[in-house]
Amino acid sequence: MAEEFDVVIVGGGITGSAMGIVLARTGVRVKILERDKVYQDRVRGEWMASWGVKELQRLGLADILTDAGGIFVNRFIPYDENMPPEKAEDFAFDIPGLTPDLPPTLCMGHPAMCETLNQAAIAAGASVNRGVKSIKVQSGNEPSVSYRLEDADVTLRPKLIVGADGRNSVVQRQLEFEMRQDPPHNLLGGMLVEGKTSWPQDAFTAGTEGNIHFLIFPQGEDRLRLYLCYDFDDRARFTGPDREKNLLQAFRLKCLPMGEEIAQCKPISAFHSYSNEDHWTENPTKPGVVLIGDAAGHCDPITGQGLSIGLRDVRIVSDILAAGDWSEAAFEPYVDERLDRMRRLRFAGQFVTKLRAEFGEDARQRRARASRRTNVEGYPSPNPSALIGPEVLPAEFFEQKTIDALMAP
Numbered sequence: 001m002a003e004e005f006d007v008v009i010v011g012g013g014i015t016g017s018a019m020g021i022v023l024a025r026t027g028v029r030v031k032i033l034e035r036d037k038v039y040q041d042r043v044r045g046e047w048m049a050s051w052g053v054k055e056l057q058r059l060g061l062a063d064i065l066t067d068a069g070g071i072f073v074n075r076f077i078p079y080d081e082n083m084p085p086e087k088a089e090d091f092a093f094d095i096p097g098l099t100p101d102l103p104p105t106l107c108m109g110h111p112a113m114c115e116t117l118n119q120a121a122i123a124a125g126a127s128v129n130r131g132v133k134s135i136k137v138q139s140g141n142e143p144s145v146s147y148r149l150e151d152a153d154v155t156l157r158p159k160l161i162v163g164a165d166g167r168n169s170v171v172q173r174q175l176e177f178e179m180r181q182d183p184p185h186n187l188l189g190g191m192l193v194e195g196k197t198s199w200p201q202d203a204f205t206a207g208t209e210g211n212i213h214f215l216i217f218p219q220g221e222d223r224l225r226l227y228l229c230y231d232f233d234d235r236a237r238f239t240g241p242d243r244e245k246n247l248l249q250a251f252r253l254k255c256l257p258m259g260e261e262i263a264q265c266k267p268i269s270a271f272h273s274y275s276n277e278d279h280w281t282e283n284p285t286k287p288g289v290v291l292i293g294d295a296a297g298h299c300d301p302i303t304g305q306g307l308s309i310g311l312r313d314v315r316i317v318s319d320i321l322a323a324g325d326w327s328e329a330a331f332e333p334y335v336d337e338r339l340d341r342m343r344r345l346r347f348a349g350q351f352v353t354k355l356r357a358e359f360g361e362d363a364r365q366r367r368a369r370a371s372r373r374t375n376v377e378g379y380p381s382p383n384p385s386a387l388i389g390p391e392v393l394p395a396e397f398f399e400q401k402t403i404d405a406l407m408a409p
């Protein structure tokens, strides 16, 4: 007779495996179905914002990642063409302490994070299958999941299916969740590199020079994750056989003192790029099914929110399940909170896109004005929400008039 499970999670990435650990720890019989036998580097999140680290701590998962090599990154240096490097270093700030109890950010390789959490789910008592194919899901009062594993066809009938299978979610598609998206804003590409540089392993940066928005995150030892955000018009420069070389050379920037050292680094991963846009849904639940993480809709990755969003989903959904009512109505607080959370993060992300990933002289001046108004003149800005959490700032920070005031000539 087939084993019985209370919850089947489709997708054993960071969100799915974290959910598996939390449920298994409370005695829920949980199965995780993961497509990949080996986690691939597809260029995904490797920097977790402080509010995500806070979620990780609340879920009791932070030590699992730091014990496996995750590093805390405390400092932000605002390198940008609008100021010389020494001035950017003077303006560098520590993230812990921005708000009470705010932890630092955390960096770790994405495949390593997936593997570590997936192993921890097994250790907590979750049943995990990797290499699962041909998933078919049905919602309803008696939901079901069918799949192929090795040569066997399997069907499970849990009480609840959790769709955690990422941005191309089959659960989302098969059950015809109504998704919305805005037009693509630009392209974002990334690559892992190694080499001796003087980049401080406790700091990250995000800035703009010329027609690129660059981001640098330390990954421990001699490794750095580099991301570049650029216009669709610039696509040819970062495709084809020279794309890795061109990405490295793009870091030779006047505003970046270690740019030359970074350009000498060796690529140690593939370079993938993606179009940046927001995807969301008014309701990530159906009878017997709840979507979490990217499967439930994701923000433009420019502000690096996906990992934090997924972990908050895990906390809210697992708290609801722990309260014992697993009906669709019980998930309403999750539906409402997520909708407003994604709206605020989308708003902040679109502001950052306009500020940092639109290029040219007018855009440079606008960025300088907005930066002065926020940092010197004390104008409200939605920007810190990407570090401290979407719920912390007052509602009016997420209104168009706030952005208009920051951007005005």
Ligand SMILES: Cc1cc2nc3c(=O)[nH]c(=O)nc-3n(C[C@H](O)[C@H](O)[C@H](O)COP(=O)(O)OP(=O)(O)OC[C@H]3O[C@@H](n4cnc5c(N)ncnc54)[C@H](O)[C@@H]3O)c2cc1C
Binding pocket: 010, 011, 012, 013, 014, 015, 016, 033, 034, 035, 036, 043, 044, 045, 046, 047, 048, 049, 114, 132, 135, 164, 165, 166, 167, 168, 169, 170, 188, 189, 190, 274, 292, 293, 294, 295, 298, 301, 303, 304, 305, 306, 307, 308, 310
């Ligand atoms: C270029 C880029 C940069 C980013 N940078 C950041 C960042 O710095 N910080 C940040 O917080 N976020 C970042 N993100 C977003 C972040 O990577 C995602 O939000 C996060 O990975 C979502 O986690 P997830 O577990 O929901 O989905 P995923 O990480 O996509 O995991 C889904 C899992 O489901 C599995 N799966 C897929 N289909 C099936 C199937 N049919 N059956 C079974 N299993 C399946 C996959 O193999 C995978 O393991 C970035 C995204 C991109 C594209």
